[in-house]
Amino acid sequence: MELISLGTFLNAVSQGLLWSILAMGVYITYRILDFADLTTEGSFPLGAAVDAMLIINGTNPFVATFASFIIGLVAGLVTGLLNTKLKIPGLLSGILVMTGLYSVNLRIMGKANLPLLKQPTIITTVTDMGISNSNAIMLVGIVSVVIIILLLVLLFATEFGFALRATGNNPKMISALGVNTDIMIIIGLMISNGLISLSGGIIAQYNGYADAGMGTGTIVIGLASVIIGEVIFGKTSIFRSLISVVLGSILYRIIIAFVLENGLQPTDLKLISSIVLAICLFLPVVKEKMFAKKSIKNMNGGANNA
Amino acid sequence: MLKLTNITKTFEPGTLNEKKALKGISLDMKESDFITIIGGNGAGKSTLLNAIAGMFITDSGKIEIDGNDVTNLPEHKRAKYIGRVFQDTRMGTASGMTIEENMAMAYRRGKHRTLRKGITKAERDFYREHLKMLDLGLEDRLTTKTGLLSGGQRQALTLLMATMTKPKLLLLDEHTAALDPKTAKKVLELTKKIIAEDKLTALMITHNMRDALKHGNRLVMLDKGKIIIDLSEEQKKNLQVSDLLSMFEKASGDSMTNDRMLLG
Ligand SMILES: Nc1ncnc2c1ncn2[C@@H]1O[C@H](COP(=O)(O)OP(=O)(O)O)[C@@H](O)[C@H]1O
Numbered sequence: 001m002e003l004i005s006l007g008t009f010l011n012a013v014s015q016g017l018l019w020s021i022l023a024m025g026v027y028i029t030y031r032i033l034d035f036a037d038l039t040t041e042g043s044f045p046l047g048a049a050v051d052a053m054l055i056i057n058g059t060n061p062f063v064a065t066f067a068s069f070i071i072g073l074v075a076g077l078v079t080g081l082l083n084t085k086l087k088i089p090g091l092l093s094g095i096l097v098m099t100g101l102y103s104v105n106l107r108i109m110g111k112a113n114l115p116l117l118k119q120p121t122i123i124t125t126v127t128d129m130g131i132s133n134s135n136a137i138m139l140v141g142i143v144s145v146v147i148i149i150l151l152l153v154l155l156f157a158t159e160f161g162f163a164l165r166a167t168g169n170n171p172k173m174i175s176a177l178g179v180n181t182d183i184m185i186i187i188g189l190m191i192s193n194g195l196i197s198l199s200g201g202i203i204a205q206y207n208g209y210a211d212a213g214m215g216t217g218t219i220v221i222g223l224a225s226v227i228i229g230e231v232i233f234g235k236t237s238i239f240r241s242l243i244s245v246v247l248g249s250i251l252y253r254i255i256i257a258f259v260l261e262n263g264l265q266p267t268d269l270k271l272i273s274s275i276v277l278a279i280c281l282f283l284p285v286v287k288e289k290m291f292a293k294k295s296i297k298n299m300n301g302g303a304n305n306a
Numbered sequence: 307m308l309k310l311t312n313i314t315k316t317f318e319p320g321t322l323n324e325k326k327a328l329k330g331i332s333l334d335m336k337e338s339d340f341i342t343i344i345g346g347n348g349a350g351k352s353t354l355l356n357a358i359a360g361m362f363i364t365d366s367g368k369i370e371i372d373g374n375d376v377t378n379l380p381e382h383k384r385a386k387y388i389g390r391v392f393q394d395t396r397m398g399t400a401s402g403m404t405i406e407e408n409m410a411m412a413y414r415r416g417k418h419r420t421l422r423k424g425i426t427k428a429e430r431d432f433y434r435e436h437l438k439m440l441d442l443g444l445e446d447r448l449t450t451k452t453g454l455l456s457g458g459q460r461q462a463l464t465l466l467m468a469t470m471t472k473p474k475l476l477l478l479d480e481h482t483a484a485l486d487p488k489t490a491k492k493v494l495e496l497t498k499k500i501i502a503e504d505k506l507t508a509l510m511i512t513h514n515m516r517d518a519l520k521h522g523n524r525l526v527m528l529d530k531g532k533i534i535i536d537l538s539e540e541q542k543k544n545l546q547v548s549d550l551l552s553m554f555e556k557a558s559g560d561s562m563t564n565d566r567m568l569l570g
C-alpha cells in the first residue's frame with residue numbers, strides 16, 4: 001500500500017520549500033529573538049497583496065517579489081516600534097499590526113481576492129524556458145531557499161548577528177556589552193517579516209491569487225515547521241536549525257497531503273494544523289523527560305555550582 | 307576615575323510600595339582603587355552598582371566616569387567603560403551561545419556591531435590563551451555552549467569576559483555568593499589577581515565581612531541607602547569583623563541582626 005502518490009509527494013515537497021521561507025521568518029522571531037510575533041498573519045497576505053497588485057499592473061515578477069520582501073520589512077518595523085518605543089507587550093504589538101494589516105491589505109487589493117490569471121510570474125518565467133510546471137515550482141523553491149539560508153547563515157556569523165542572537169538569549173548581558181537591544185529587536189522583526197511577506201508573495205504566484213484571508217493560521221504553520229524540524233532533525237547550530245526548519249516545513253506539507261488523501265477535507269486543514277502543532281509542542285517535553293531520567297541516573301549527586 | 311555626587315533613586319515613587327533605595331550617595335574613586343562594599347539585605351548595594359552601570363537613570367545627582375558625565379546615558383552607551391559580573395551565574399553569558407562567541411561579544415564591548423565576522427581565527431587563538439589562565443580546561447571547549455558549564459566555570463568565564471578589554475571600571479555584585487565555598491574562593495582569588503595585574507578600578511559587593519576586610523584598599527558600608535562607613539586602607543588594615551560590627555551599630559543605631567552579614 002502506498003501512503004501517498006509520488007506526484008503528491010513531490011508537490012508537497014515544492015510547497016514545503018515555498019512555505020519554509022515563512023517558517024524561517026518565524027524561526028528568527030520565535031527562536032532567535034524569543035519573541036512570539038503574530039504580525040506573521042498580516043505580513044504574509046501583505047506580501048501576497050503587494051506582489052499580486054504589482055504583477056497585475058505590469059511590474060516584472062522578480063521586482064514584484066522583491067517588493068513583497070521590502071513591504072514586510074515595514075510591517076516588522078511597525079511591530080518593533082510599538083514594542084520597544086511604546087512599550088506595548090510583544091504579543092499585543094503583533095496582534096495590533098496583524099489586525100491593522102487586514103484593512104491595509106484590502107486597500108491594496110481593492111477587493112478580497114485578486115486573481116493572477118494570465119500574468120507572468122517567477123514560475124512562468126521558468127516554464128517559458130521549457131521546464132514543466134511542477135519542476136519549475138521545485139526549482140524556484142530550491143533556489144530561493146538556498147539563497148536565503150546562505151544569507152542568514154552569513155548574517156548570523158557577523159558581529160551584528162551575534163548581537164541579535166544574544167538579544168533573544170540574554171538581553172541584559174548584551175545590553176551590558178553595549179548593544180542597544182531595542183534596535184536589535186526592531187531589526188530582527190524586520191528581517192523576519194520581510195521573509196514572511198516574501199513567502200506570501202511567492203505563494204500568491206504559486207496559487208495564482210492573493211487573498212485577504214490567506215494569513216489565517218500561518219503562525220501555526222510556521223511554528224509547526226520550526227518545531228517538527230527541531231525535534232526530528234536537530235538544532236545544534238544556526239545552519240543545522242535552518243535546514244531543520246526547511247525539512248520541518250516539507251514534512252508538515254507531507255502530513256497535510258497524507259490526511260487530505262485519506263478522506264479529510266481542505267476545510268479541516270486548520271484544525272489539523274493546530275493538532276499537528278500541539279503534538280509537536282508536546283514532543284520535546286516527552287524527549288526532555290526521558291532525557292532527564294537518564295541524566296539523573298548518570299549523576300551521583302554532583303553539586304550544580306562546582 | 308568614578309565620581310558620584312549626591313545620587314538618589316526612589317523606586318515606585320508616590321505608591322504604597324515607594325522605596326527610597328539610594329538617599330544621596332557621594333563617592334570619589336581614584337584610578338586603580340579597589341573598594342569592597344558591605345551592608346545588610348536591601349541596603350541599596352545592588353541598586354548603587356545598577357545606577358553606575360545605567361540600568362536606570364538616577365533621580366538626581368551626577369555620575370562621572372573617567373571625567374565623562376554619564377548621568378543621563380543609557381546602559382548600552384556606558385558599556386565601553388564598564389565590566390560587570392553579577393551574582394546570578396546565568397546573567398553574565400548568553401547560555402545558548404558558545405564560549406568563544408560569548409568572548410567575542412565581550413571583546414567588542416561598547417563598539418559598533420558591524421557586518422564583519424563575529425569572530426576571527428586570530429581571536430580564537432587569543433581566547434584560548436586567555437582561558438588557560440583560568441586553569442579550568444575551558445581552552446579546549448571553545449565551542450561548548452555556556453549553558454552547559456557549571457556555575458563556577460561560568461562565573462570565571464564572565465569575570466574573564468568582563469576584564470578582557472581592561473574596563474575603566476569593574477563592578478562585581480556578590481559574584482561569588484552563588485558558588486560553593488571552594489569554588490567561591492577560587493573565583494575570588496582570580497578576581498584579586500586580575501584586578502592587581504591590570505590595575506583595574508573595581509567595586510566589589512560582598513556579604514562576607516572577612517573578605518571585605520581582606521581585599522581591596524577601601525571599604526564602604528551602606529545602610530538604608532546611605533554610606534555610613536568609609537574606611538581607607540590604613541583604617542581597615544588592622545580591623546576585625548567584630549570591630550566592623552560595633553562600628554556599624556554605632557553608625558546606624560541598629561544592632562546587626564542580619565544573619566547573612568554575620569556569616570563569614
Ligand atoms: N527594580 C526595583 N523595583 C522596586 N524596588 C526595588 C528595585 N530594586 C531594588 N528595590 C528595592 O530597593 C532596596 C535596595 O535593594 P538592593 O539594592 O537590591 O539591596 P542590596 O543591598 O541587598 O543589594 C530594597 O528595598 C529593594 O526591595
Ligand SMILES: [Mg+2]
Nearest residue numbers: 351352353479
Ligand atoms: Mg544585592
